[in-house]
Structure formats: structure tokens, C-alpha cells
Amino acid sequence: MEKQEFYAKLKNALIDGKNRYYRNLVYIEKEDYMQDLFEIIKTYLEVNNSPSVLYAFHPWVKYAKDRRDEVKKLFSSQFEDVDYSSSENYLGNTYDLVILDLVDNFQPNYIGRLVDLARGGGLIILYTNNLTFNKLFRNSIVRNNSISDIYERRFKRKLYEHQGIFIIDNNSFEAKVFTGNVKKPEKIIPSKILMPKELHELTISQDQSKALDGIKYIIRGGKRLVAITAPRGRGKSAVTGLGLAGIIKENLEDNFESNIIVTAPSIASSSQIMEFAKKGLQSLNIEFTELKSDLGFTRSIEGKKFRIIYKPPDAAVESNGNLIVVDEAAAIGMSFLSHVLRKWRKIILVTTIHGYEGTGKAFLRYLTNLIKEKKIPVNWITMEKPLRYSEGDPVESWLYDALVLNADINPIPKDIKIAEYETLNKEELFNQDEKLRQVYGILVTAHYRNNPDDLMIMADGNHHLIKTISVCDGKYYIAVTQVSEEGELSDELIDTALKGGTFDGDLIPDRILKHARIRDFGKLKGWRIVRIAVTPEFQGRGFGSKLLELISANADVDWIGSSFMGDPKVLNFWIKNNFIPVHVSPRRNEKFGDFPVIVIKPISEKAEKIVNIISLIFKERLLQTLHDIYFDMSPQLARLLLKGNHATKNFEINKIYIAKALAFLQGASPYEASADSIHLLTLKYFWSNDQFLDPEEEIILIGKVLQGKPWGVISSETGINRTTMSEFIYSAISKIIKKYYNLSPESQINITLENLGDEFTTR
Incomplete structure (x- = not known):
């Protein structure tokens, strides 16, 4: 298309968008982008001479402010420049013209977040020199100097597939004029209302x-x-x-x-x-x-x-x-x-x-x-109807398709007989929209924390693998997992981690090195399960566990692990599949409010030796700091972290404390006066790694005895009243004393200097 025809069509589309309250989008990709950017803006100003403008960029990158300043000269009206990193603060705002500087960074989250801020009749401009060269987010995905461009190629393909999109790619011009129907938002107040x-x-x-x-x-x-x-x-x-x-x-x-x-x-x-x-x-x-x-x-x-x-x-x-x-x-x-x-x-x-x-x-x-x-x-x-623009807006349609916000899963026949385990070819997957929507749909349907960046990491990261269980010759997918290759770190990266430094990727080795200090772990090769999901209708039937089993059986690695927010149900799934809790963050995630957890399943003999050591270190840290660092952790989560960790240690208790515990059981000593002995017996139980207490008894021992939470707080967390909690503590201590000392609440221990031994000395 000739340039003159392109601009004529763009201007007509902008006028039509203003009349029918829909948006248009211009994408510019060429080395000398500024002249075209200026011409696009001037064309829009012919339709709206006083627009509100949002300009998003990374102001700290060299030359970014210079570009911003040149663009700003074209406007005498409202002009807000926004650092991408703080763009969340602008989500409630609406603008006529949204300009996204993609020269330094191409990141799907920012595109999804900011494109939606343009109102009907407005224009979105995306401009860059090159979509893949030296981009900040893309560089963070690189591992071992290797990265793909699968996501970017699909993103550009989607620009050409939708209407309302105008493309300047090097010296070629493409105008995809919108010809569809739209419906403007209508304000209709019902005749009968309940609110003022x-x-x-x-x-x-x-x-x-x-x-x-x-x-x-x-x-x-x-x-x-x-x-x-x-x-x-x-x-x-x-x-x-x-x-x-x-x-x-x-x-x-x-x-x-x-x-x-x-x-x-x-x-x-x-x-x-x-x-x-x-x-x-x-x-x-x-x-x-x-x-x-x-x-x-x-x-x-x-x-x-x-x-x-x-x-x-x-x-x-x-x-x-x-x-x-x-x-x-x-x-x-x-x-x-x-x-x-x-x-x-x-x-x-x-x-x-x-x-x-x-x-x-x-x-x-x-x-x-x-x-x-x-x-x-x-x-x-x-609520279904858009407010900022007309229903049927072409840019919204493009955005949902390009970022796969419309991911969904297809119903699966119930009479399946043969299931197949495979590692998907990502090049093929991202060229087949229906297949991609189904595979990614399973992940986002099972995981409630997703964002568009996840899909780009999955597509472009050569160290990210997609493994599935499918049926009907790959037509339907039952279970999907995203795997990230980690480990085999250089001595330089290991030193960086040990000194508190950070680097992209290798999440599990980084945390283990920082908290367990064992250099050897950084040299091991591992797979981190980023996400694993089963289509809803097949959940609870063992497909997730089977997928993990197949991955473990076919993995040429030292360990397999996962990192996730500490939800008890999620943690229980991993423990049931023989993954061992080895780390929990000392701080809650500020955004999600949970404690991040790491679990590992050792595969090689060397990994097993290291995991045995770090699981012991972790259990010691957790038991010693539940009253402090992890005071706010739910006792349900703490219980699973302790029970899923099989590290044991001989834990001796002096008979004075046994006698005090008996006095508590006999009603001769209140809980408050016997708390030290109850605390020691609780530690002995968890170090013994036994299973004879009821889950409710374990939860109350953790919440009250190890964490020291007030009765009311534990009641709020568990829904158990104080009387029942006291009964649980009584029954738990009775069982512990019976198991380890063969004593009952009626037993008596006479303490004399002669039978104390030399544990206590006086000076």
C-alpha cells in the first residue's frame, strides 16, 4: 500500500472511530521511527486537536527522555508521561491517545495494562526500532545466551489478522480498516431502584x-x-x-x-x-x-x-x-x-x-x-458491557487474541482409552491458535495467578519446556506442565548467590545456596515445575500425579522441584507425590500475602544426600523460629511443612519436664505453668516424625505451643473454640507421653537428686 493511501485510510478510520466510539491502533517498527510517529500523531490531531495523552516509557534508559521530549512538543493539551514500572497507578484513568515506547522494552503485561486506558474514539500507538533486539524483559529470559522469538512472531502475526490495526513495518504500510458493527455504552436507570x-x-x-x-x-x-x-x-x-x-x-x-x-x-x-x-x-x-x-x-x-x-x-x-x-x-x-x-x-x-x-x-x-x-x-x-469504548471494539478483540486472554479449554470425550505423554514443539504450538488456547487454557483455568508475561516466558525461553498428557492423537489435552531447566551454575554465579546477589532464572538453586550454603547444589542440574494443571473435569483422578511420575521417570536431571505460594492444598499435592519441603521464605509475598515455598524431589544420589541435609536444616529453622519469623504463618501450612519433611533427630527431655507434663494432665498444674514441658514434648513429637496424632491436635500444638498465638487468633484461623483447643492439647500430650515414655495421666514420677543424674549441676 502506498503511504498516501495509508494515511487517508487512517484518518477516515479515526473519524469513524470518533463517531462510533471505537478505538484504532497503529504499530510502527523501523529504525527511523520518529518521522512516522510524528506523522501519525499529527494525523490524529487533525481529528482531535486537544487530546488527553498518556506516554509510557522507561525514563531511566539512555535517550528515552529525549524521545519523550520530542513527542511532547507536539501537544499543548494534557500530557502524562508514565514510567512503565509505575503504570499500575494509572489503571483508573482514561485517555484519548495512548503512546507506548517499545524501543527499550517489549513486555506483554504493560501492553495489556495500558492499551485498555484508551477511550472510544481514541488511538493507541506502539512504536519500536525492532521488537526483539536488546529489549529489557526479553533479555531477562535469556539463559546460556539462548532465546527464541516465537512470541514476538505470533504477536506481529496477530496485528495483521485483525481490523482496526494500522502497520508501518520498515517501509511497508498496511491498513486493516474496521468495518464491523459496534454498540455504544448506554446509560439506562431502571424504573425501580434499590440504591439512592x-x-x-x-x-x-x-x-x-x-x-x-x-x-x-x-x-x-x-x-x-x-x-x-x-x-x-x-x-x-x-x-x-x-x-x-x-x-x-x-x-x-x-x-x-x-x-x-x-x-x-x-x-x-x-x-x-x-x-x-x-x-x-x-x-x-x-x-x-x-x-x-x-x-x-x-x-x-x-x-x-x-x-x-x-x-x-x-x-x-x-x-x-x-x-x-x-x-x-x-x-x-x-x-x-x-x-x-x-x-x-x-x-x-x-x-x-x-x-x-x-x-x-x-x-x-x-x-x-x-x-x-x-x-x-x-x-x-x-458485568459484561465495556464502558470506555463500544461493545465490539476491534482493539479489544485484537488484544484478547494477541495476549491469549481468551484462553479456554474444549470439552473432552468421556470414553477415552489411550493417553499419551509428550513434550510439545513450541514452534508448532504457537502457530496453532486453537491448540495454544487449549493448552494455555488448562494452565490459566487451574492457576488463578496469571499474566501475559507468563506466555512470553513460556514461548521464548529455550529452557522452558511444555509437557502434556493428551488423548485422541493430541486433539485434546488433559494435563499440562511448564518446566524450567535450572542449575549447572558457574562458580561466578554460585559466588554471587552466596554473597546475597541476584540473577535472572535459576530460582531454586539461588534460594538453596542462600539458605543452606552448600555450593555443590548449584552445580547440580534440575527441573523446576513452573506450573502444572489438569483440566477441571479430570481433576482428582490422578492425572497430575501421573504427569509428575512420567516427568521424573524420563528426566535426565539430579532433582525436580517447584516453588509456589504456600497454600496448604497445593503443598499437600506435592507432598503426596514425594516432594520434600526444603525452604519457606522468611517473608510473606507482599502482593499475594502468602509464604513462598520450595519443594524438591531428589533424583540422583548426590542430590539425595544434599536434600537430606537441607531438609534437616530447614526443619530446624522452622521449629526454632515459628514463634518469631513465622508467627503469622497459618498452623495448617506449618503442619504440612513439618510433616512433609522426613528429617529426624534424637530429642531427649529431662524427667523433670515429664513430671510437669503429668501434673498438667492430672489437673495439678495449669497450661500456663506447664507450657515449657508441653513445648519440649511437642518438639520431640515433630522431630520423631511420627504420625499418631490427629491433624487437629497437630494444628493446635503448632499454633498455640510452637507459635505462641493467643487463643482468639487460633480460633479465628481454625474455627475451633478455646474449650476444644484445650481438649486437643490435653489429648495430644497424653498420647505423646504414652508413646515415648509409656506413661498415662495417672502415672507418678518421683524426682530426687539421686535419680536426676548429672544433667543439672549446682555451683
Whole structure:
């Protein structure tokens, strides 16, 4: 296509987009990109001479600011330059023109996050010199000087397959004009409404108006939950904020106080809820004061008899209030949500089903099962219609396809007879969209933490392998795992790890070197299971375990391991498959609120010797620091870490402490006076690696005796009342004394100087 024709079509498309409220996208890839970038911008300014502009780049990279400054000269209107690393802070904003500088970095997360900030009638411009050469994120995937470009080639192919896309590739021009139908967002307020009309007037779609009334479900009755799910850009956080204003108004009319906790992966993630809560309160003429964070985000909103306050997840769950709101719930973690559902009576969960975070289908499945298990009344609210642009927007269609946000799985015939284990050819996989959606769909359907970067790592990392169990000659997939080759480190990298330095990749060797200090482990070759998943209809039938078994049997490595957020159900799966817990992070992951865990299955004799040592070191560290570093760990997780670790140690206890424990069992000494002896007996039990206590007894021994948590905290974590906890401690100590000393609660021990031996001396 000639350049003149290209620009004529682009201008007509921009005018049509403005009239029909859809977006267009321009992609520029050539060495001398600036002239074309300027011409594209000037063409857009002919259609909209005063646009709001977002320009995203890495300001710290050489020449990046120079490019920004040149572009900025073209605008006299609002121009916001955004560092990619802080782009999450802008998610609630909307712009006419979004320009992404891809010269220094091409990273799918940023594209997914920022493309959605363009409103209908707007334009997105992606420009770069080359999509693969010397890019920051891509460089982080390189291992042993090897990397592929499978992801980038598919990304470019998708540009040519969709309408609403205009491409300048070196000196060629391609205009993919949008000719489809779209439907603008409509503001329709129902004739019968439950929330105040002033709040409904702040909504901008029928979906939002319905959702607003749906939130009122939380007010009446006992324990209740509202779950709001939607793709990105549907206004779910905004309507949640309006809903909070409505709840406050009703509570004020009934003379009730409102103490509302809002939590999210970051304070930036909660900003839209807070902003629209303020707008809602203002529309209702309810006075309030506002406290902001150092970054300018609203931290709290307070007025007469009400407060809305943001708290990070780990603090929020233990806070006191009458309502908790969890935004981007799928990104926080199921162990956290399980705790929330157990402790709180009024809960609003808001989460993205499709968006730059990836799919939330796995989260919905986990959440549904959790709600059924706890028998919580729930109102599910779904929002489908986009607000920032028309339904049927071509750029949204391209984005979902290019980043595989539409990953899904096909129903599998029930009468399967033969299953096949194979390592997929990634080149073929990423050239077959249906197959890719199915394989990746299994991973994202089973894992609730996904983002577009994951797919690029899987595609381009030559050290990343995809192994599957398939049926019907590879037509359907039952189980999928992503494996990363790790280890065989140079002496230089081993020294870097031992000195506290960091490097990309080799996650498990890095952590083991830092915490166990055994150089030999860095030289071993290993496979890290990045993710493993089974299609939902075949879960619980042993396919995940079978896939691990096949991988172990065919792996020419020293060890196989995995690293994941410490969810008890996930950890239990690995332990059942003979993986040994060898490390847990001393700090919770700030974003997800869980303790990262590493498990290893040794394959070679040398790996087995090292794993035996590091598992002993790990068990010692955990038992010695549960009261301190791991005080906030759930006792359920701690129990599995201890029980899955088979390290043993002879643990002798002086008969004075045995006598004190007997006094406790006989009622002659209260728990508080016997806590030292109970503590020692608990340590002996876990070092013996025996299995004769009930799980509930072990959990209470860990929570109360080893962690030293208050009774009320343990009750909140476990749902067990204090009387029952005391009974568990009594029964556990009775069993321990019987097993190791053949004593019963009725037994007597007479302590004299003669039978004490020389363990105690006086001076």
C-alpha cells in the first residue's frame, strides 16, 4: 500500500472511530521511527486537536527522555508521561491517545495494562526500532545466551489478522480498516431502584446500575457475600465505591456505624473504589474527611459514624470492622480469601475475569467451591458491557487474541482409552491458535495467578519446556506442565548467590545456596515445575500425579522441584507425590500475602544426600523460629511443612519436664505453668516424625505451643473454640507421653537428686 493511501485510510478510520466510539491502533517498527510517529500523531490531531495523552516509557534508559521530549512538543493539551514500572497507578484513568515506547522494552503485561486506558474514539500507538533486539524483559529470559522469538512472531502475526490495526513495518504500510458493527455504552436507570437515585445517576451503563442495586444484598441478614466479576474496563471497582456510599447512607438512616475495610494487592489497586466512594458520598451530601498516602492515593475516608480505610491484605484480614471489600481478589490468593470468608460476616469480592492479569476462571472455581463448603449466602454479579469504548471494539478483540486472554479449554470425550505423554514443539504450538488456547487454557483455568508475561516466558525461553498428557492423537489435552531447566551454575554465579546477589532464572538453586550454603547444589542440574494443571473435569483422578511420575521417570536431571505460594492444598499435592519441603521464605509475598515455598524431589544420589541435609536444616529453622519469623504463618501450612519433611533427630527431655507434663494432665498444674514441658514434648513429637496424632491436635500444638498465638487468633484461623483447643492439647500430650515414655495421666514420677543424674549441676 502506498503511504498516501495509508494515511487517508487512517484518518477516515479515526473519524469513524470518533463517531462510533471505537478505538484504532497503529504499530510502527523501523529504525527511523520518529518521522512516522510524528506523522501519525499529527494525523490524529487533525481529528482531535486537544487530546488527553498518556506516554509510557522507561525514563531511566539512555535517550528515552529525549524521545519523550520530542513527542511532547507536539501537544499543548494534557500530557502524562508514565514510567512503565509505575503504570499500575494509572489503571483508573482514561485517555484519548495512548503512546507506548517499545524501543527499550517489549513486555506483554504493560501492553495489556495500558492499551485498555484508551477511550472510544481514541488511538493507541506502539512504536519500536525492532521488537526483539536488546529489549529489557526479553533479555531477562535469556539463559546460556539462548532465546527464541516465537512470541514476538505470533504477536506481529496477530496485528495483521485483525481490523482496526494500522502497520508501518520498515517501509511497508498496511491498513486493516474496521468495518464491523459496534454498540455504544448506554446509560439506562431502571424504573425501580434499590440504591439512592443520586448514585444511579453516577453510573454510565445498565450493567453498572444493576450491579449497584445488587450490592445492597450485603446489608440485610446474617453472613453474606457479594461477588462482582467482569472483564477489565467494565466499571466494577467504580460501582463498588458507589455501593459503599449507598451502604453508609442506609446505615446512617438506621443509626448504625459503618466500619469498612478495603484491601487489594496495592493501594493503587484500590484507588477506583475510594474515588467513587467519595463521589457517591458527595452526591448524597454526606460530609467526610480524607487521608492520602505519600503517593497521593486515598488511604481513608471518615465521617460521622462511618469510615472506609485501605489496609494491605495481611493487616486487613485481622482488622475489626463490619464489612471487608477485596478488590482484585483473584490476585491475592485463596488461603487469604479462605481466612476472610471464615472470619468476616459481610464480604464484597471484586475481581477481573479477563484483563491484563490474565484469566480469573480458576479463581471463580476455587471461590465457588469455598462458598459451597462454608455455606455462605452469595449474590453473584457479572458485568459484561465495556464502558470506555463500544461493545465490539476491534482493539479489544485484537488484544484478547494477541495476549491469549481468551484462553479456554474444549470439552473432552468421556470414553477415552489411550493417553499419551509428550513434550510439545513450541514452534508448532504457537502457530496453532486453537491448540495454544487449549493448552494455555488448562494452565490459566487451574492457576488463578496469571499474566501475559507468563506466555512470553513460556514461548521464548529455550529452557522452558511444555509437557502434556493428551488423548485422541493430541486433539485434546488433559494435563499440562511448564518446566524450567535450572542449575549447572558457574562458580561466578554460585559466588554471587552466596554473597546475597541476584540473577535472572535459576530460582531454586539461588534460594538453596542462600539458605543452606552448600555450593555443590548449584552445580547440580534440575527441573523446576513452573506450573502444572489438569483440566477441571479430570481433576482428582490422578492425572497430575501421573504427569509428575512420567516427568521424573524420563528426566535426565539430579532433582525436580517447584516453588509456589504456600497454600496448604497445593503443598499437600506435592507432598503426596514425594516432594520434600526444603525452604519457606522468611517473608510473606507482599502482593499475594502468602509464604513462598520450595519443594524438591531428589533424583540422583548426590542430590539425595544434599536434600537430606537441607531438609534437616530447614526443619530446624522452622521449629526454632515459628514463634518469631513465622508467627503469622497459618498452623495448617506449618503442619504440612513439618510433616512433609522426613528429617529426624534424637530429642531427649529431662524427667523433670515429664513430671510437669503429668501434673498438667492430672489437673495439678495449669497450661500456663506447664507450657515449657508441653513445648519440649511437642518438639520431640515433630522431630520423631511420627504420625499418631490427629491433624487437629497437630494444628493446635503448632499454633498455640510452637507459635505462641493467643487463643482468639487460633480460633479465628481454625474455627475451633478455646474449650476444644484445650481438649486437643490435653489429648495430644497424653498420647505423646504414652508413646515415648509409656506413661498415662495417672502415672507418678518421683524426682530426687539421686535419680536426676548429672544433667543439672549446682555451683
